Amino acid sequence: MRMSQHFPTTRRSTREGLIDSQRLLEQAGYFRNVASGVHALLPLGWRVLQRVRQIVFEEMERAGIQNLQLPILQPRELWQQTERWDKYVASKTMFTTTEQHSGAVFGLSPTAEEVVTMLVAGEVHSYRDLPVILHQIGPKFRDEIRPRFGLLRAREFEMSDAYSFDINEEGMRHSFELLRLVYERIFTRAGLINCLSVHADSGAIGGQGSAESMAVCAAGEDVLLTCDNCDYGANAEKAESRYPRPEYTTELQPVQWEETPNIMTVEQLETHFPGIEATDMIKTIIFTVDPDSGSPYEVAVCIRGDLEINETKLRNALKADALAPSDASVVREVTGAEVGFAGPIGLKNVARHLFDESVKGMTNFLCGYNTTDHHALNVNFGRDIPEPESYVSVHAARQGDQCAACEHGTLRESRGIEVGHIFMLQQGYARSLNATFTDETGAEQVIWMGCYGIGTTRLMQAIVEQNNDKDGIIWPESVAPYHAYVMTARASDECQKAFADQLVSDLMAVGVEVLYDDRTISAGEKFMDADLIGCPWRITVGRKAAEGLAECRNRRTKETTEEAIDAIVHKFATRSQC
């Protein structure tokens, strides 16, 4: 492709406030916004995406996984069978559309468990037909409340989604591990520099056990906690840790009721009561569950003063779709006091009262008692309030906590872009959609499933977020839109032009994809575009064309060599492909 004919030209500047990858992809002309969260991939972006798709398809086929193409229009009835329709519509994560002639309602595929399970239910009859793993790449839709960061969080995006079907739990786990390996190969081939597989929350997909593939980079939206000693890593939403536990005395002190005017936070209390630390306090926090539904309700959660509540864990503990800290007016109703003085004693109208395991065994603790401007000291379970019947784990793990897996390491925080997510789904979807098989004894069994997703458009941008410098993108060979950027230093120089024409033609003859900058602009401008667009190699045909030499420059290392046409062509023809 000649730059003189290329659509579009690059831009020297772009909007303010973009993260690096978004800015570079926009400037170089890889994509454009069409609406909020809706993009068009321009020719350069399309070429990268095609290469990403190719890697995904190849690795899936290598693993014996069969590719297919599921529809975007997903019948409402199927999603009602799995009880996901109302959930997805109520949470406004699904786009829907109605067929005018028949009135049939469809969701625009945010994922495809229902359709693929229905298909498998219609074709699989015997244990001999299993296992099977099916995979597709196609557009997906999520009605994101706040699309941002270009291709990273979009309303319309592309996903690679795979679904495994096995005869038992062991088979499901085997498929899950197979896909974990396939994903590793894909991300390595696609040029991610630092990609971690971490434990993750399963969210609306459900099932038990899931792992996210995280492209580690400062601009990532997700917070990761990884052990500096073992291979434990988890999304902060899901991470478990060991946290320091003081020895609590068993000698109970008499309870004291203290005035604490305007003293509400743990920090303020620590200052007000020298000697009492956050680990000696219990916070009580009121949450409203399913606030947007027709029937919201309140819960109270008690947690040790130095810890924070992880709302994902709390949602899971409550099996709730959504929750949020209650509004001040609700807190006043529930506690009968101003915000800041909630406590475990005397709450009204809370549907459930949860105790985080961090409060287990605490003695002589400080807490609120639902009276404005007052706190109680030396409160004890069993004496002042009933011993909790059970505990839940809803506190957030933190950087610096001890690793729960190896007990020797310390958790470190980093950020990542979620490029993949794999799930063990167990039998929920198959049971709802009646996807069964006959086992060796002739008995009917429910299929065990897994599902697996890679955001292919998101991956494109994650690669750029990890592979760039101040001048532009640095594409890995495997996904670069073109292998080489060939340019004349002076397009009006006949010798340079003839040399470059020949070189481009020879390179293309051996299968090298070339972006040929034949424009009559300055060499400096061409250098800038070459760096911005980021092909792995820039080949400059300049003054030494008369001697039969051109300059090859590696975009990543910036190393340059002067070589003859034949040597250049030979180098590209024989290079190893990723």
Add this chain to the structure above:
Amino acid sequence: MRMSQHFPTTRRSTREGLIDSQRLLEQAGYFRNVASGVHALLPLGWRVLQRVRQIVFEEMERAGIQNLQLPILQPRELWQQTERWDKYVASKTMFTTTEQHSGAVFGLSPTAEEVVTMLVAGEVHSYRDLPVILHQIGPKFRDEIRPRFGLLRAREFEMSDAYSFDINEEGMRHSFELLRLVYERIFTRAGLINCLSVHADSGAIGGQGSAESMAVCAAGEDVLLTCDNCDYGANAEKAESRYPRPEYTTELQPVQWEETPNIMTVEQLETHFPGIEATDMIKTIIFTVDPDSGSPYEVAVCIRGDLEINETKLRNALKADALAPSDASVVREVTGAEVGFAGPIGLKNVARHLFDESVKGMTNFLCGYNTTDHHALNVNFGRDIPEPESYVSVHAARQGDQCAACEHGTLRESRGIEVGHIFMLQQGYARSLNATFTDETGAEQVIWMGCYGIGTTRLMQAIVEQNNDKDGIIWPESVAPYHAYVMTARASDECQKAFADQLVSDLMAVGVEVLYDDRTISAGEKFMDADLIGCPWRITVGRKAAEGLAECRNRRTKETTEEAIDAIVHKFATRSQC
């Protein structure tokens, strides 16, 4: 891929009443219905589609056309700018969806002129940036009133759509002709046996001048008229012809008013009035225009008795979106008579009265006069009714008519599946969306556009409709899901199994894609599946495996040869690819 692991297995029977291609694709397991007009492509179907896509992309790139990916979600505002939103929504051809958080409304792309023109408007500034042709392959959506014939008429389907942008009409015509050639190459490479480029109506896309690519086959929904002498061909909706015209006498006879009880049709009148032929009669037909809109209105059309009205031509003559013959009650209101006795004299409340050019110069003709059970004979323009001020051409061309292009040939009727449609759009879209450029003199000019579409999923099935026999599909090499179907006659025979394993491994090593039937079922069942699935070659490893020989059978010619492994591998490794 091993048949023992393949998803799904074939079916020996299928639903009744399907056309050949649909039946064979369903039985062999290429696709399944998910909802009316919504399909899932199964692994075999996906592989064929990938090959079709590859051919399209290659031919586009060869012609210097740049690939990109436009979104499915198309902002309503853009479609309002071109005044297509109301049209597409009113005619119920567009699926729409609403973004819940912002209230933004989108159409699901039935085509993408608006989005691509907006993109080009933002990037193209100078005549130096043109011409540019952009192409994508992606899902498309049309709210079809009656989806049918499998992939041929679906609500969700896949299209290759290209858009050209030029500085003037000459450029537009040049791009149009380039795409016509690209399409010819694509259809030839994809294995269509008989594909015609015919003149077509431009429909809702608009513009002037369009051509359809028609895969000729008996099951086609479109009627084609082609000249047996020259290369003229047209969709019957659009076809022009010369039809026989008797010499009409100039000697006017006195008008006669005749009773014709219950005699309404041309045939009945010919019987009732021996000697008066259909070419001596004028039929008057009442149409209701835009019947589903808020303001329908009636028109009357007069045409010679032996000819029929082509509703597409009539719609174009009236610049109407929709029309239909009026209901009996409306006809009674307009004519004051029962249906069958309408005539050109004394109609009430018709907005327009059109005369087809076939009635020009007729004398002493028979027609109705809006009186039940009566007709008039020897009616004449200028004497009994006013001479029409103008004539339109709204009669349908027919098989047997003389070719309007060469004047020597005769039109023959055939049927076809529309696999491609190319349009000269002129400047309409660019003007509405302000897509302009600065010409060499510095003046601002509106871009000239063309658009081009191939139904890729429809093409898949059209290929099958043209390439099958009673036993199954006969894939052309270029789009076959696998090159070869390798099978053992007896899977339990160790020698056969070892031979087949080696052969498959050797074939795959030289890049041949193999479907390996390793199942322990009878050879007869395997033969049936091989024929049904339709790979170009079947290689049977049977008794002669002991001698190192296998049988190669060509699916199309049914020719068989016995060959050694090395010879088979060599033959496949060196065969020419389409």
